[in-house]
Amino acid sequence: xxxxxxxxxxxxxxxxxxxxxxxxxxxxxxxxxxxxxxxxxxxxxxxxxxxxxxxxxxxxxxxxxxxxxxxxxxxxxxxxxxxxxxxxxxxxxxxxxxxxxxx
Amino acid sequence: xxxxxxxxxxxxxxxxxxxxxxxxxxxxxxxxxxxxxxxxxxxxxxxxxxxxxxxxxxxxxxxxxxxxxxxxxxxxxxxxxxxxxxxxxxxxxxxxxxxxxxxxxxxxxxxxxxxxxxxxxxxxxxxxxxxxxxxxxxxxxxxxxxxxxxxxxxxxxxxxxxxxxxxxxxxxxxxxxxxxxxxxxxxxxxxxxxxxxxxxxxxxxxxxxxxxxxxxxxxxxxxxxxxxxxxxxxxxxxxxxxxxxxxxxxxxxxxxxxxxxxxxx
Numbered sequence: 001x002x003x004x005x006x007x008x009x010x011x012x013x014x015x016x017x018x019x020x021x022x023x024x025x026x027x028x029x030x031x032x033x034x035x036x037x038x039x040x041x042x043x044x045x046x047x048x049x050x051x052x053x054x055x056x057x058x059x060x061x062x063x064x065x066x067x068x069x070x071x072x073x074x075x076x077x078x079x080x081x082x083x084x085x086x087x088x089x090x091x092x093x094x095x096x097x098x099x100x101x102x103x
Numbered sequence: 104x105x106x107x108x109x110x111x112x113x114x115x116x117x118x119x120x121x122x123x124x125x126x127x128x129x130x131x132x133x134x135x136x137x138x139x140x141x142x143x144x145x146x147x148x149x150x151x152x153x154x155x156x157x158x159x160x161x162x163x164x165x166x167x168x169x170x171x172x173x174x175x176x177x178x179x180x181x182x183x184x185x186x187x188x189x190x191x192x193x194x195x196x197x198x199x200x201x202x203x204x205x206x207x208x209x210x211x212x213x214x215x216x217x218x219x220x221x222x223x224x225x226x227x228x229x230x231x232x233x234x235x236x237x238x239x240x241x242x243x244x245x246x247x248x249x250x251x252x253x254x255x256x257x258x259x260x261x262x263x264x265x266x267x268x269x270x271x272x273x274x275x276x277x278x279x280x281x282x283x284x285x286x287x288x289x290x291x292x293x294x295x296x297x298x299x300x301x302x303x304x305x306x307x308x309x310x311x312x313x314x315x316x317x318x319x320x321x322x323x324x325x326x327x328x329x330x331x332x333x334x335x336x337x338x339x340x341x342x343x344x345x346x347x348x349x350x351x352x353x354x355x356x357x358x359x360x361x362x363x364x365x366x367x368x
Contacts, residue, residue, distance in 0.1 A: 006145050023146045067317035070141025 007100035009084045016078040016102055018049060018057075020071045020086050028063035047071070047088040051078050078102050127290045135366055144235055144312040144364035147319045151236025154229055160210030169205035171198070171237070182241035183361050186349045188252040195258045197349045198234055199323045200341035218340040222324050234310045234321040238363035245360055246303060248353040255350065258343075262351025265344050266296070275333040277348070281305070291368070296352050303359010306352040311365040319364065322349060 003023035010017050022044065029041025041063055048058035056075040078084070080102050087097035125133070155178075158165045171181035172189065186197040192204055203214040206226070217226045250256055269276040280286055281296040294305035310321045320328075326345045330338055338345050 003146060003150060006149070019141060021141045021143060021145055023143075066314075068143035068146060070138070070143070072141070 002094060002096050005086060005096070005098045007084065007086055007098055009078070009100045009102040011078055011080050011102050014076050015074050016051075016076070016084075017072065017074045018084055018086075018100075020049075022047075022069050022071065022088065024068065024088075024090065026063070026065055026067045026069065030063070042091055044069075044088045044090045047086070049073070049075075049084055049086045051075065051082060051084050056084075128292050131290070131292075131368065134368075138314065138366050142312060142364070142366045143317075144239075144310070144319060144366065147232045147235035147312070148239045148364065149236075151232035151234070151239075154232055155236055160206065160212045162209065162211035164209050164211070166202075166205050166209060166233075169202070169209060171201055178237055178240040180241050180244055182238045182363070183244045183246045184248060186255075186258070186346050186353065187249050188254045194343075195252075195254050195346055195350060197322065197341070197346045198237060199230060199321055200346060202230060202233055202237075203341055222320075222327070223318055231310075231319045231321060235312075235319050235364045238310050238361065241361050242363070243360060245358050246307060246353055246356045248350065248357065250354060258347045258350040259354050261343070262347035262349070265348055266351055271333050271335045273334055275335075277329065277333075279333075297355055299356060299359050302352055302356035304356075304362075306349075306356045307359050307361040308363060308365040308367070310363050311367040313367050315368055320367075 005023065006021040008019045024044055025042055026044065027039050027042040029038065031039045033039050043063050043065065044061045046058070046060055049056050057073045059071075061069075082102045083099050084102060085097060085099045087095065089095050155166050168175045170176075170189075170191075171178065172184055172187050173179075173181045182198060185201065186195050188195050189201065189204075194200075196204065203217060206212040206217065207214040212226060217230070220227045223231070248255075250259060266277045267282070269279075276282075277296070280288065280293050281301070284295045284301070286293045286295070294301035296302045296305050306322075309325045310319060311325075312319050323340055323345060326348060327337055327340075330336070
């Protein structure tokens with residue numbers, strides 16, 4: 001089971017800025033372990049955010065994204081108290097979804 | 104000739120562009136500021152807090168009653184007063200060696216086994232998260248290591264000795280790099296750990312998340328790597344020598360602000 005994401009969403013006027021810190025190994029598949037064997041690739045492939053059921057951000061990630069990545073984006077139309085849900089799916093099929101309240 | 108004229112213009116502009124460039128230190132500071140907003144150490148802090156409260160080990164107990172020097176279970180402000188003398192063990196202990204004691208007495212783990220475990224594995228992994236959480240509990244507070252007990256004064260003197268002790272194939276000591284102002288390794292500015300602000304900034308930034316390795320390093324691992332870079336044999340985990348160094352740096356950094364768990368390249 002993966003660790004929760006740290007999500008902060010701040011509204012300023014019409015614009016809401018969301019900062020997400022994701023806990024993930026993000027193995028590129030290019031590294032070798034101490035025994036010389038390739039560490040299998042394991043990374044987040046899809047990540048998206050929804051607000052009131054509407055997708056406000058979606059991205060496809062690959063092996064070049066760092067371990068424990070940080071992501072920031074902004075969208076329009078959210079008010080304080082609204083919920084933003086961020087979810088990801090990785091290359092092993094693991095999923096995780098966390099939510100934050102807009103402040 | 105048609106080509107040369109624009110070329111000359113570009114050449115003439117070059118010195119101007121160079122003058123407008125940031126210094127390396129500014130560049131690194133900017134890089135840190137960009138990353139600080141999403142410091143992955145936060146993930147370790149959250150995990151550490153959960154581990155602190157979770158009943159674990161052979162005795163299935165939590166660490167919530169662990170005494171870090173300010174009374175059982177008090178976490179706020181404990182980090183900025185460590186290493187300090189503990190009457191129950193009769194030793195001066197830093198955060199990590201104190202946690203070893205608590206993990207042994209409260210949870211029933213074998214402290215010796217944990218000390219021998221390579222960094223980043225098994226209970227050492229637990230340790231990373233715990234130190235992130237506990238140092239985070241004192242974020243923004245000022246270092247105020249006690250120097251009251253004879254043992255604490257002795258450890259400062261020993262730490263000073265160890266800091267200036269030259270040896271190894273490079274005839275190096277900690278002081279070779281950290282004993283003067285304005286030293287650096289490649290592009291990295293090195294803090295002068297013998298006085299403030301260097302001692303407070305340097306000592307007060309660990310534990311930290313290292314972007315280059317994607318790990319959280321405690322002070323013990325930091326010191327271990329300092330010794331690797333000096334080509335010394337590795338010091339024992341939570342050994343008195345490393346604790347003495349902690350006392351030396353921490354006392355020198357008195358009044359400096361703790362930024363741990365910080366973010367490092």
